[in-house]
Amino acid sequence: MAADHPYDPTFTDRVVNAMGPKTSPRLRQLMSGLIRHIHDFARENELTVDEWMAGVQMINWAGRMSDEKRNEGQLLCDVIGLESLVDEITYKVAADADAPTATAILGPFFRADTIARQNGDCLVTGVDDCEMTFMHGQVVDFTTKKPIPGAFVEVWQASTNGLYEQQDPDQVEHNLRGKFRTDENGRYWFYCIRPTPYPVPDDGPAGKLLELMDRHPFRPAHIHILATHDKYKPLVTQIFDRKDQYLTNDSVFAVKDSLIVDFVPRKDDPKASLELEYNVKLVPAEANTNGA
Amino acid sequence: MAADHPYDPTFTDRVVNAMGPKTSPRLRQLMSGLIRHIHDFARENELTVDEWMAGVQMINWAGRMSDEKRNEGQLLCDVIGLESLVDEITYKVAADADAPTATAILGPFFRADTIARQNGDCLVTGVDDCEMTFMHGQVVDFTTKKPIPGAFVEVWQASTNGLYEQQDPDQVEHNLRGKFRTDENGRYWFYCIRPTPYPVPDDGPAGKLLELMDRHPFRPAHIHILATHDKYKPLVTQIFDRKDQYLTNDSVFAVKDSLIVDFVPRKDDPKASLELEYNVKLVPAEANTNGA
Incomplete structure (x- = not known):
């Protein structure tokens, strides 16, 4: 050849x-x-040799900056869309109304030891400048459409200052984070904040790369969700506020149309001015819908 | 599309x-x-997400292991041939007899503060199990073929234990390393050892990757050369012993045919049993032979 x-x-x-x-x-x-x-x-x-060496230095910098609380190698991949792409490849499902809930990347701020809370609890401590939201929904079986009691719904979100609780010494531990269990009708409900956009950490190589590419570091406002049940495939996703200005230019390219949600006014609830309904469709563990 | x-x-x-x-x-x-x-x-x-994350962890590991004495990100690139390839791209010259001396990668063991030595000096201290070699040659202008007096020829080589002096607390500083200046005929000469093959450091991600790819970590025996003169383009190269068993499967893919040399018997010299002649052709600084 x-x-x-x-x-x-x-x-x-x-x-x-x-x-x-x-x-x-x-x-x-x-x-x-x-x-x-x-x-x-x-x-x-x-x-050239010099350009290649600049890339090597960026990789070494990413490694030096990474620890248990921060994965800069992951973030470098995220800003070039690689985590979102491998997420799509791994969990490929059609993004239409009749499909299981679409996936999105886990991101670096998940905690395996998320605190258990009761339905109706409030995730929020010490956040004054937020719009309180009543979030609720039902977890159902994608194939039978029946509710799934006893499923776990974990959620986590950044505060209005753009920081998750483990990044922010001023937040109480497990703030804006909780693990709920669905009731006999597969339902979960709690109070959280309407999320706000925030920048990914931009003091390392990923931030430098974004600057070199003349891109902003912001992520559109979102809530992370991990839904699990012994008999179903775990679902990792994020849901995005339809009114967010960064919806079309997420710095890590995680937005999918089926994950965009509407925060609507809520009446007669002193605890929240907004309401968000989000239902989750899980795929049975033995099903093989994605060829995996 | x-x-x-x-x-x-x-x-x-x-x-x-x-x-x-x-x-x-x-x-x-x-x-x-x-x-x-x-x-x-x-x-x-x-x-998949898991495979991608394994790659991220390898990159972070490389960064954590790197410091002033070790560049593991570079070594990861080296074992997949990337440094040799960008070297070829950057310094592209035809590898025939009428071409300037071909280049090879600088590698991680160059020292900017290499000690100056006199022609005729011996680089070797405390290496008993070696074949002493008288190395000499002439540095000439690639275009005029005239000798270049006052050029600097820096050389560095690993000891018979596979370690460069800065890796090895048992070697004296600047062992097997020196910077020579060509005489009025453009000639340099000194005593060194016949180099031996050695493995690249294999206790980090590059070593793990080599193991996963079922490859050995050895480099064929070689001597590093950096030739410089104010009026010429600097030349970085390596020369390889024709008899080395790893000549065709260098772990970092740096061997080129024109860089293979012969160590020949030397007679009537109590200081060396072998002789190596290596001439260098430098390109004038203002020339533009490689499109760079």
């Missing part, structure tokens, strides 16, 4: 073929694809 | 087009190319 570039035409094949016989088939596939794409990228764009 | 995959056909364009008007043209080109290739890689191979 004649090369369509002026460089050593055998080079990439030599690198790919260096993999030994004990390489697992999946790793061989992934590394072959990655090596070919990265080499093609370098040749097509005549990547 | 119809997509040849089942995923959102607008996604990658949306990520690329998010770059703002103040993005520099070169960065726009590089990020567009990188985003398209990485997204194509993910879709073509149906990259």
Whole structure:
């Protein structure tokens, strides 16, 4: 095969073929694809030593900045859309009304030890400049449409200052975060805040990359949801406020049309001026709707 | 344009087009190319969230391990051939007898403060199990073929235990390293060791990746050379022992045919049993042979 570039035409094949016989088939596939794409990228764009080294320094910087509370390598991927893309690839479902609830990325602020709360509880402590919202919904079986009692609905959201509780020493632990259990009708309900847009952390390499690409770091206002039940596939998603100014230019490209929701006025509730209904359709664990 | 995959056909364009008007043209080109290739890689191979996260952890690990003495991000690139490829792209020259000396990667063990030595000096302290070599050569102008007096030739090599002096507390500082100045005939000469193969550091993510790819970490025996002169383009290269067993499967893919040399027997020199002649052809600084 004649090369369509002026460089050593055998080079990439030599690198790919260096993999030994004990390489697992999946790793061989992934590394072959990655090596070919990265080499093609370098040749097509005549990547120089200095430009490549700038990329290496950015990767090393990301690693140095990462710890249990922060994953800067993940954030670098997020701002080039990679986490949202692999999310789509992994959990591919049609985004129409008759489909299970669409997925969105987990993000770096999930806590595995989210506190359990009772239906009707309020997630909010010490947030004065917010619009209180009564959020409720039903978790149903995607195939039978029947409600699922005893499902867990975990939610987490940033405060109006743009920070999740673990980023913010001024918030009480587990603020704006809670794990609810659906009742006998598959229903959950609680009070939270109408979310506000916030920037992803921009003091590291991901922030530098956004600046270089002349992009803002903001995420549209959203609420994270993780819905689980022993007999169903876990669902990780985010729901977005239809009125948010960043809905069409999320810095991590997580918005899908079916995840956009409406906050509507709520009357006669001293605890909330807004209401949000969000129903979740879970896929039975044994089903195989996405080829996975 | 119809997509040849089942995923959102607008996604990658949306990520690329998010770059703002103040993005520099070169960065726009590089990020567009990188985003398209990485997204194509993910879709073509149906990259899952778990596989992507394994890659993120490897990148973060590389950053955590890097410091002034070690660049693990660079080494990760090296084992997939990327540094050698961008070296070829940056310093492209035809590798025939009539060409300037070919380049090879600088590698992580260069020291900017290499000690100056006199022609005829010996680089070697405390290495007993080596074959002593008299290395010499001439630095000439690639265009006029005339010798270049006053050029600097820096060399560095690993000891027989596979370690460069800055990796090895048991070696004296600047061992197996020196900066020579060519005489009025453009000649340099000194004593060094016949290099031996050694593994790249394999206790980090690059070593893990090599293991996963069922590849050995060895580099063929080589001597690093940096040749400089005010009026010429600097040359970074490596020369390789023709008899080395790893010549065809260098773990970082740096070998080029024109950089393979022969160590020949040397007679009547009590200081060395081998001899190596290596001549260097430098390109005048104002010349533009490689389009750079």
